[in-house]
Amino acid sequence: MTHIAAIGQYLIMIKEVFKKPTKWKMMRGLILKEIDQLIYGSMGIVIFVSFFIGGVVTIQTALNLNSPLIPKNLIGFAARQSVILEFAPTFTSIIMAGKVGSFITSSIGSMRVTEQIDALEVMGVNSLNYLVFPKIIALLMYPFVIAIAMYTGIFGGFLAGVLGGFSTAGDFIEGLRIDFEPFHITYAFIKTIVFAFVIATIPSYHGYYMKGGALEVGKASTTAFVWTAVVIIIVNYILTQLLLG
Amino acid sequence: MITVDNIHKAFDDNKILKGISTTFEKGKTSLIIGQSGSGKTVFLKCLLGLFKLDQGSIDYGGDNYAYLTIKDQRKLREQMGMVFQGSALFDSMSVEDNVRFPLDMFTNQSLSEKEARVNQVLKRVNLLNAEEKFPSEISGGMQKRVAIARAIVMNPKYLFCDEPNSGLDPRTAILIDNLIKEITEEYQMTTVINTHDMNSVMEIGEKIVFLKEGCKAWEGTKNEIFKTDNQAVTDFVYSSELFKRVRKMYIEDKA
Numbered sequence: 499m500t501h502i503a504a505i506g507q508y509l510i511m512i513k514e515v516f517k518k519p520t521k522w523k524m525m526r527g528l529i530l531k532e533i534d535q536l537i538y539g540s541m542g543i544v545i546f547v548s549f550f551i552g553g554v555v556t557i558q559t560a561l562n563l564n565s566p567l568i569p570k571n572l573i574g575f576a577a578r579q580s581v582i583l584e585f586a587p588t589f590t591s592i593i594m595a596g597k598v599g600s601f602i603t604s605s606i607g608s609m610r611v612t613e614q615i616d617a618l619e620v621m622g623v624n625s626l627n628y629l630v631f632p633k634i635i636a637l638l639m640y641p642f643v644i645a646i647a648m649y650t651g652i653f654g655g656f657l658a659g660v661l662g663g664f665s666t667a668g669d670f671i672e673g674l675r676i677d678f679e680p681f682h683i684t685y686a687f688i689k690t691i692v693f694a695f696v697i698a699t700i701p702s703y704h705g706y707y708m709k710g711g712a713l714e715v716g717k718a719s720t721t722a723f724v725w726t727a728v729v730i731i732i733v734n735y736i737l738t739q740l741l742l743g
Numbered sequence: 744m745i746t747v748d749n750i751h752k753a754f755d756d757n758k759i760l761k762g763i764s765t766t767f768e769k770g771k772t773s774l775i776i777g778q779s780g781s782g783k784t785v786f787l788k789c790l791l792g793l794f795k796l797d798q799g800s801i802d803y804g805g806d807n808y809a810y811l812t813i814k815d816q817r818k819l820r821e822q823m824g825m826v827f828q829g830s831a832l833f834d835s836m837s838v839e840d841n842v843r844f845p846l847d848m849f850t851n852q853s854l855s856e857k858e859a860r861v862n863q864v865l866k867r868v869n870l871l872n873a874e875e876k877f878p879s880e881i882s883g884g885m886q887k888r889v890a891i892a893r894a895i896v897m898n899p900k901y902l903f904c905d906e907p908n909s910g911l912d913p914r915t916a917i918l919i920d921n922l923i924k925e926i927t928e929e930y931q932m933t934t935v936i937n938t939h940d941m942n943s944v945m946e947i948g949e950k951i952v953f954l955k956e957g958c959k960a961w962e963g964t965k966n967e968i969f970k971t972d973n974q975a976v977t978d979f980v981y982s983s984e985l986f987k988r989v990r991k992m993y994i995e996d997k998a
Binding site: 523616619 | 823
């Protein structure tokens with residue numbers, strides 16, 4: 499029952515976010531600030547993780563291909579498919595749920611604890627629009643992050659495959675090209691847009707409606723990460739079934 | 744003027760406010776006093792419209808809050824200024840940006856007009872040399888003055904203060920109290936202060952509403968509070984040795 503009430507409260511929050519917009523002049527500055535903090539500030543960790551995940555996927559694929567009947571270009575093919583379809587959009591989103599999500603929850607939660615949200619409401623500001631809307635818009639840039647994650651993941655796989663002696667550069671690149679389905683990129687970006695919305699709103703919900711003090715801010719951040727990850731995994735399954743099933 | 748009529752507020756089964764009625768007049772500083780847990784903060788948040796009433800009404804010069812649309816409620820809130828207990832300054836903004844925030848949000852003034860207004864109110868609260876500083880870089884008393892400046896920058900009709908001098912030394916507390924009183928008279932605002940500081944009662948209590956366990960136990964002026972026989976009020980007011988002595992001297996003077 500508590501979870502159903504929370505879902506209802508979350509949906510009401512989403513409705514409020516799009517009501518009574520803040521002046522565009524103010525909103526523009528807020529959006530740019532959020533792009534800097536949420537998108538640009540996450541590039542380092544995304545590139546680092548994708549690069550090594552791409553490498554690990556390549557090595558594990560290569561080590562499991564023992565049969566001489568299986569062509570070596572399958573290593574590149576498997577790395578491409580794994581990175582584009584799952585590792586870049588989903589795995590990176592789980593990482594982002596931890597990094598960006600906990601930042602969103604703790605920053606909004608701290609504002610709740612120190613009555614800054616009450617101060618906004620008393621002034622007549624739609625605090626949900628002021629705090630959450632710029633984050634949603636900033637995270638529309640999230641597909642660019644995922645595109646970079648795809649590139650670095652495949653590049654990491656290429657280096658691990660070639661430098662590790664598991665594949666030749668030619669075989670790997672040939673594997674990257676065979677049976678390429680452009681819709682897979684579309685599918686990955688559709689998922690990414692939905693995940694971006696989840697990453698922006700679920701942590702905001704946990705920060706905005708938290709009660710208590712500094713300790714509860716920490717607890718809310720943890721809860722926000724858990725729920726964001728759970729929702730990403732469920733949404734990932736549903737979208738995969740709908741778009742590829 | 745604010746008219747409060749029989750307001751009730753409960754959280755689950757916990758009844759916090761139990762039928763409070765009173766009025767707060769324009770140009771006067773009204774104080775809500777009472778022990779911790781008496782419902783002062785909930786009462787103030789009801790006045791601000793942050794809590795929805797279970798029963799009763801609050802009328803702001805003809806506008807009954809409960810019957811206003813959300814849009815009109817927000818418009819009414821633009822006429823309210825609030826000084827929070829912890830100041831509630833935006834910690835990512837400088838003092839100047841904090842004070843200018845309502846102007847940026849709700850007016851179409853040019854930057855120079857806004858800067859002139861910000862300087863005017865900062866001068867009024869004696870804070871002209873701290874514009875560039877961040878809230879974490881200034882003292883508690885200065886933070887309170889910034890909060891007051893932010894609250895009055897839009898020329899509000901109503902000013903609400905939640906324990907404005909808590910955590911301040913007695914001298915700074917009196918300065919803040921007097922500043923609020925002067926500003927109230929100067930801007931002809933309806934000011935409501937939530938406090939349990941008896942020094943504030945002595946300094947600026949033009950009207951005092953005493954709350955006990957969610958009910959209005961007494962109301963009157965700072966002069967009347969020393970004459971009342973209301974047991975709940977005398978237990979609260981004369982809980983300290985200092986005020987027991989003050990009362991003794993007052994009675995002796997009268998005699």
